[in-house]
Amino acid sequence: MRIDAVDLFYARMPIVEDIGDGSQDALLVRVTAGGIVGWGECEASPLTSIAAFVAPMSHTACKPVGYNLLGQTIDSAQDIARLSDLILFNSMDLLQAPHTWSGVEMALWDLLGKMYETPVWRLLGFDRVHPKRAYASTLFGQVPKETFDLAQNIRNQGFMAAKFGWGGFGTVSAAEDRLHLVAAREGLGSDATLLVDAGQIWGNDVDAAALRLDALNEVRAAWLEEPFIGSGFAAYMALSQKQPKVPLAGGEASHSFEMACHLIDYGGVAFIQIDCGRIGGIAPAKKVADYARQKGVAYVNHTFTSHLALAASLQPYAGYAEFDICEYPVRPKQLALDITRNWLTPDDDGLIALPEAPGLGIEVAPETLAPYLQEVVVSVGGETLFRSPVL
Amino acid sequence: MRIDAVDLFYARMPIVEDIGDGSQDALLVRVTAGGIVGWGECEASPLTSIAAFVAPMSHTACKPVGYNLLGQTIDSAQDIARLSDLILFNSMDLLQAPHTWSGVEMALWDLLGKMYETPVWRLLGFDRVHPKRAYASTLFGQVPKETFDLAQNIRNQGFMAAKFGWGGFGTVSAAEDRLHLVAAREGLGSDATLLVDAGQIWGNDVDAAALRLDALNEVRAAWLEEPFIGSGFAAYMALSQKQPKVPLAGGEASHSFEMACHLIDYGGVAFIQIDCGRIGGIAPAKKVADYARQKGVAYVNHTFTSHLALAASLQPYAGYAEFDICEYPVRPKQLALDITRNWLTPDDDGLIALPEAPGLGIEVAPETLAPYLQEVVVSVGGETLFRSPVL
Numbered sequence: 051m052r053i054d055a056v057d058l059f060y061a062r063m064p065i066v067e068d069i070g071d072g073s074q075d076a077l078l079v080r081v082t083a084g085g086i087v088g089w090g091e092c093e094a095s096p097l098t099s100i101a102a103f104v105a106p107m108s109h110t111a112c113k114p115v116g117y118n119l120l121g122q123t124i125d126s127a128q129d130i131a132r133l134s135d136l137i138l139f140n141s142m143d144l145l146q147a148p149h150t151w152s153g154v155e156m157a158l159w160d161l162l163g164k165m166y167e168t169p170v171w172r173l174l175g176f177d178r179v180h181p182k183r184a185y186a187s188t189l190f191g192q193v194p195k196e197t198f199d200l201a202q203n204i205r206n207q208g209f210m211a212a213k214f215g216w217g218g219f220g221t222v223s224a225a226e227d228r229l230h231l232v233a234a235r236e237g238l239g240s241d242a243t244l245l246v247d248a249g250q251i252w253g254n255d256v257d258a259a260a261l262r263l264d265a266l267n268e269v270r271a272a273w274l275e276e277p278f279i280g281s282g283f284a285a286y287m288a289l290s291q292k293q294p295k296v297p298l299a300g301g302e303a304s305h306s307f308e309m310a311c312h313l314i315d316y317g318g319v320a321f322i323q324i325d326c327g328r329i330g331g332i333a334p335a336k337k338v339a340d341y342a343r344q345k346g347v348a349y350v351n352h353t354f355t356s357h358l359a360l361a362a363s364l365q366p367y368a369g370y371a372e373f374d375i376c377e378y379p380v381r382p383k384q385l386a387l388d389i390t391r392n393w394l395t396p397d398d399d400g401l402i403a404l405p406e407a408p409g410l411g412i413e414v415a416p417e418t419l420a421p422y423l424q425e426v427v428v429s430v431g432g433e434t435l436f437r438s439p440v441l
Numbered sequence: 442m443r444i445d446a447v448d449l450f451y452a453r454m455p456i457v458e459d460i461g462d463g464s465q466d467a468l469l470v471r472v473t474a475g476g477i478v479g480w481g482e483c484e485a486s487p488l489t490s491i492a493a494f495v496a497p498m499s500h501t502a503c504k505p506v507g508y509n510l511l512g513q514t515i516d517s518a519q520d521i522a523r524l525s526d527l528i529l530f531n532s533m534d535l536l537q538a539p540h541t542w543s544g545v546e547m548a549l550w551d552l553l554g555k556m557y558e559t560p561v562w563r564l565l566g567f568d569r570v571h572p573k574r575a576y577a578s579t580l581f582g583q584v585p586k587e588t589f590d591l592a593q594n595i596r597n598q599g600f601m602a603a604k605f606g607w608g609g610f611g612t613v614s615a616a617e618d619r620l621h622l623v624a625a626r627e628g629l630g631s632d633a634t635l636l637v638d639a640g641q642i643w644g645n646d647v648d649a650a651a652l653r654l655d656a657l658n659e660v661r662a663a664w665l666e667e668p669f670i671g672s673g674f675a676a677y678m679a680l681s682q683k684q685p686k687v688p689l690a691g692g693e694a695s696h697s698f699e700m701a702c703h704l705i706d707y708g709g710v711a712f713i714q715i716d717c718g719r720i721g722g723i724a725p726a727k728k729v730a731d732y733a734r735q736k737g738v739a740y741v742n743h744t745f746t747s748h749l750a751l752a753a754s755l756q757p758y759a760g761y762a763e764f765d766i767c768e769y770p771v772r773p774k775q776l777a778l779d780i781t782r783n784w785l786t787p788d789d790d791g792l793i794a795l796p797e798a799p800g801l802g803i804e805v806a807p808e809t810l811a812p813y814l815q816e817v818v819v820s821v822g823g824e825t826l827f828r829s830p831v832l
Contacts, residue, residue, distance in 0.1 A: 060821070062497070070501045072534075094503045094534045097821060101492035102537070106453070110461045110607070111640065112485045135644070138670065141642055143463075143485040146493070146537035146721075175831070216501070249502065250533055253526070279529065281699035305536060308672035316707060328536075390589060424822040430488060431815040 051084035051165070053122050056154060058103060060096040061422035063385050068217030070189055070249055072354035073382035076389060078414070079153035080439075081161050083124050087108040088161025089414045091359045091389075093327030095146075099153070100426060102146035104435040111144040115150045123287040125165075125175040127173055130158050130333060137330075148330045149304040155331025156362045156410070162364030164407030170362075170410055174336050176369025181401035182376035183211055185245060187354065189381075190217030201237025204380060208401045211375060213326075215247025215275065220262070222333055228265035235269040243375070245299075247275040254278055254286045269295035273321050275299040280309070299323055307334040307341075314347050323377075326362045327353040335366035339373065341383030349373045355382070356389040361410040368404050376402060388418040416441045442556070443476035444513050446544060448830040449494060451487040452813035454776050461580055461607030461640055463745035463771035464776045467780060469805070470544035471830075472552050474515050479552025480805045482713025482750045482780075483544035484718030486537075490544070493537035495826040503534040516556075518564055521549050521724060529722075539721045546722025547753045547801070554800030561753075561801055565727050572792035573767035574602055576636060578745065581608030581771075585624040592628025595771060601791045602766060603629055606638025606666065613655070619656035626660040633758040634766070636690075638666040645669055645676045651683050658685035664712050666690040670698070677708030690714055693743040698732075705738050708738060714768075716743040717753045727759035730764065740764045746773070747780040752801040755785075759795050766791060779809040789793040807832045 062075035077096035081088045092099045105114045118136045123129060134155065139297040141147035163170045171179055186209040191197035197214065204212045214234050217415055219227055246266060252258040259277040266274055274296045278285040280303025290298050299321035304310040305328055313319055322342050324335045339349040350373065351363035360378070367373045378396065379386065387393065396402050405411035420441055428436040453466035468487035472479045483490045496505040498503065509527045514520060525546065532538035550561045562570055577600040582588035588605065596605045605625050610618055622827045626635055636658060643649040650668040657665055665687045669676040671694025683687050690712035695701040696719055704710055713733050730740040742754035751769070758764045769787070770777065778784065782804040788795050796802035811832055819827040 052691065059444065066498055066500070072503075073502050075497070075499050094499045094506075095493070095496050095537075096499070097496035097819070097826075098489060098505075098535060098537050100447040101489040101819075102486070105486050105488035106466070107457055108466050108485045108487070109457070109463050110459055112463075114486075114489075138644070139641065142670070142694070144489060145540050146486075146489050149536050149772070253529070257767055279697075280701070281697055281703070283699070283703065303533070306670075306672055308670070308674070312672070312674065312703065312707070316703070348554070401787070425820075427820045428488070430493075430814075431816045435488075 052122055053081060053083045053119055053124055055082040056116065056119055058100050059441060060100065060398055060424040060426050060438065061385060061389065061419060062424055063383050065087045071383065072388035073379060076385065078389065079154060079157045080167035080380045081154065081157040083161055086161050086164050088157040088164060088409060089358055090153040090156025090362065091323050091327055091356060092149055093308060093355065094149065097426065098324045099150040100148050100436055101428065102150040108143065111140065113140040114144065115141060115147050115154065123365060124158055124161060127162065132154060134333060147229065149328055152327045152329065152331045155333065156326060159332050160409035165339060167408045169406055170365045170403065171330065171368040173405055178367040180371040181403040182364065183374055184209065184378035184396040184400055184402045185213050185243065185375055186380035187319055187377045190214045190219050190230050193219065194229040197230045198233035198237040199233045205238050205242060208396065208398065208400055211245065213245035213247055213377065216249045220248050220251030223291065224261040224265065228273060231265050231269045244269055245270050245273050245275065246271045246307060249276045250276050250279050252277050254282045255287045256285050259289050260292050263292060263294055263296050263405060270295060271296060272301040275298045278301065283312060283316040286313065289320035304329050306330065307337045310338040311341055314342065314345050316318055317397055318371035321348045321350050322351045323352040326366065327359055332362055332365050339367040339370060343370065351376050353377050354379050356386045357393045358390055358410065358412045358414065361412045362406060364404050378402065385422050388422065390413060391415040442515060444474045444510055444515055446470060446473045447507065447510055450832060451491065451815040451817050452776060452810060454774050454814055462774065464770060465748055467776065468544060469780065470548045471695060472545065472548040474552055475700035477552050477555050477654065479548040479555065479800060480749055481544040481547025481551060482747060483540055484719055484746065485540065488817065489537050490541040491827055492819065493535055493541040494819055495819060499534065502531065504531040506532060506538050506545065508582045514620050515552060517749035518553065521530060521546060524719060525724060541721055543718045543720065545723045546724065547717060550723050551800035558582065558799045559798055560795065560799060561616060561723065561756045562759040562795055569739045570759040570795045571762040572794040573672050573755065574765055575769035575787045575791055575793045576602035576605045576634065576766055577771035578605050578768045581610050581621050583603045583608065585620040589628040592625045596629050596633060599787065599789065599791055600798050602634035602636065604636035604638055606629055607640045607769035611639050611642030615652040615656065618653055622656050622660045634663050634664065635660055636664050639668045641667050642672050645673045647679045650680050654683060654685050657687045658742065662687060664688045666688040667693065668712065669746050674703060677704065677710060681709035682761045688712065694717065695720050697721060701729040702732055704734050705733065710738065712741050712814050714741045714743040717757065718750055721828045723756050730758040734761065742767050744768050745770050747777045748784045749781055749801065749803045749805065751785055752795060754801045757794050764832065769793065776813050779813065780805060782806040
């Protein structure tokens with residue numbers, strides 16, 4: 051079927067705060083073909099990703115993402131692969147392109163699933179879904195007491211795993227960081243899984259990160275996430291070999307299949323975390339999951355936005371039983387909840403399973419989404435290249 | 442001195458053709474501080490890079506490039522390093538940010554040089570410049586005869602080195618590719634340096650690339666550039682070990698210092714090519730040049746636009762005698778020439794040397810640039826975030 055329209059919608063909270071919370075805005079993608087509608091979501095900087103969709107061509111290898119979709123058809127997974135290859139080549143010099151394409155690719159899978167009335171995970175070759183233990187993903191508190199309260203609250207909600215990140219972690223002394231870690235462990239209880247996210251705070255500084263290993267070991271952190279910049283492979287490898295051993299996690303910055311493989315091969319991570327809204331969508335993420343299996347590394351989703359993005363992020367490893375946890379944003383902004391009409395909620399055992407519903411199994415809710423929409427207008431040389439479409 | 446203004450100017454040819462010619466548009470950056478003006482240039486997709494400068498913040502680590510410059514001061518090279526670190530952290534999730542920042546960074550070096558009345562290469566620590574042999578950089582002809590004529594013409598202009606790239610190379614049969622290679626060699630003469638640019642045409646397909654090694658060897662190509670995608674390290678390494686040995690070149694896609702190091706360490710390239718308009722400006726490029734020296738790899742600029750970008754691209758290795766060639770766009774579009782009032786031209790021996798003039802040593806020419814300027818307007822939620830400034 052011919053792709054009739056690809057529409058981009060920029061939604062955001064009335065106030066976007068300077069905190070490490072990625073649920074404060076969203077760029078939603080609606081693809082229409084043969085009367086069927088698919089939805090996807092790009093991660094971060096909606097305006098920049100819109101520009102990458104409509105920008106005038108600079109030269110052969112710097113075409114905007116939208117250019118590659120003109121007159122194209124979507125009838126099978128092979129079509130998605132074909133379009134991905136087109137983008138890779140035609141937009142190779144447009145750095146933002148993978149982020150924009152990610153949302154479109156997700157929407158194409160959603161559309162394809164609806165076309166064949168089957169869930170995306172079946173289209174990816176899985177026979178069944180293996181439920182994942184949801185880890186509650188949240189920010190550190192401002193003070194250890196607040197971190198303790200957050201952890202206790204998460205446990206009381208039934209979560210058996212939680213991740214704390216950002217806040218001031220890593221910017222204060224190792225002793226102060228330790229107080230937050232101890233508070234988190236105490237609040238969660240000794241039998242829960244505790245994960246820690248440093249948010250690239252140490253750049254490439256292995257020694258600064260190593261100063262926290264004792265405390266991480268003391269509270270039995272199951273991983274230390276993103277101690278370094280996304281491409282700091284050497285720093286990752288060096289830290290992974292220090293004592294006490296703390297498993298490293300990373301990969302959310304990957305904007306290609308290869309980048310994720312490199313973090314596995316050269317960075318020595320134990321967990322590879324993939325954001326389908328950045329890496330180019332669901333198919334390259336599935337390739338990473340397959341590669342991780344070969345290499346004995348655990349695959350985990352990275353998601354800090356809506357349940358549409360969450361559902362997409364679970365598809366690539368839905369059928370692999372050995373990859374048994376998933377990130378679950380537990381305190382998202384209201385926007386992230388209002389984007390959809392249904393949500394993925396943990397069962398009594400704290401497990402999440404993708405539905406059998408066609409596509410991504412999540413329904414976008416125009417009525418609750420509408421108030422957040424931003425009217426975007428972009429013009430070059432007097433020509434309007436983008437104007438927000440009607441929802 | 443306080444940074445008073447950072448202005449972005451989008452210029453383009455009246456018609457942008459679907460050819461591999463990066464000189465068809467430009468995003469120029471003007472930074473003003475204390476009455477001094479510095480200029481820089483971002484590589485590719487001007488509109489997307491403008492968006493990355495003005496986009497609303499998504500969260501702590503997804504701030505637009507412009508946000509990081511508010512109220513900042515520029516008095517020394519340390520200030521440029523400090524601002525680079527800010528961008529790296531505050532804009533980590535804004536994929537396009539390094540491309541936007543590249544032009545601003547260049548402009549800050551230009552400004553700093555003018556402030557201290559010294560060329561940028563001296564600020565980088567070099568005592569003198571070592572002239573580089575300019576290699577004429579051009580596209581393959583449509584047919585071998587055209588390639589021959591182009592090569593002969595380049596030689597007649599006095600160039601002793603030339604690079605041919607893109608066109609249909611790699612998309613036709615290896616036999617047809619060979620005819621272009623032989624034509625280029627014959628047109629150039631047996632004593633000139635012949636370089637070949639495949640423009641990522643083989644993706645990750647080592648076998649397809651290997652089919653061309655015999656012909657490349659036959660015409661004594663000094664390098665084969667970008668056979669694969671920028672992050673295709675394993676493919677690079679595999680091809681670098683095949684017989685006959687043809688030195689590989691790559692790296693223009695690097696948007697961080699680390700990416701360039703990885704291509705050296707994991708890709709086995711013999712030449713590392715850096716575009717200062719992409720990697721984050723002049724300072725990270727200088728770090729790559731230093732790293733390449735340690736590793737016994739040759740550093741070369743990547744430039745296919747104006748002489749402002751060319752001058753910037755020569756600074757990072759200006760003082761290293763052993764890195765003795767440079768890319769020189771020999772058939773740029775008129776825009777690329779009209780951006781500046783002076784140009785870097787090869788001497789009778791085909792050598793290019795950076796001038797002693799302060800800053801980058803290149804003067805922007807508002808009078809000839811003006812006709813190419815595009816009025817850009819970007820608004821979100823009724824608020825105008827960008828409107829092209831007055832030149």
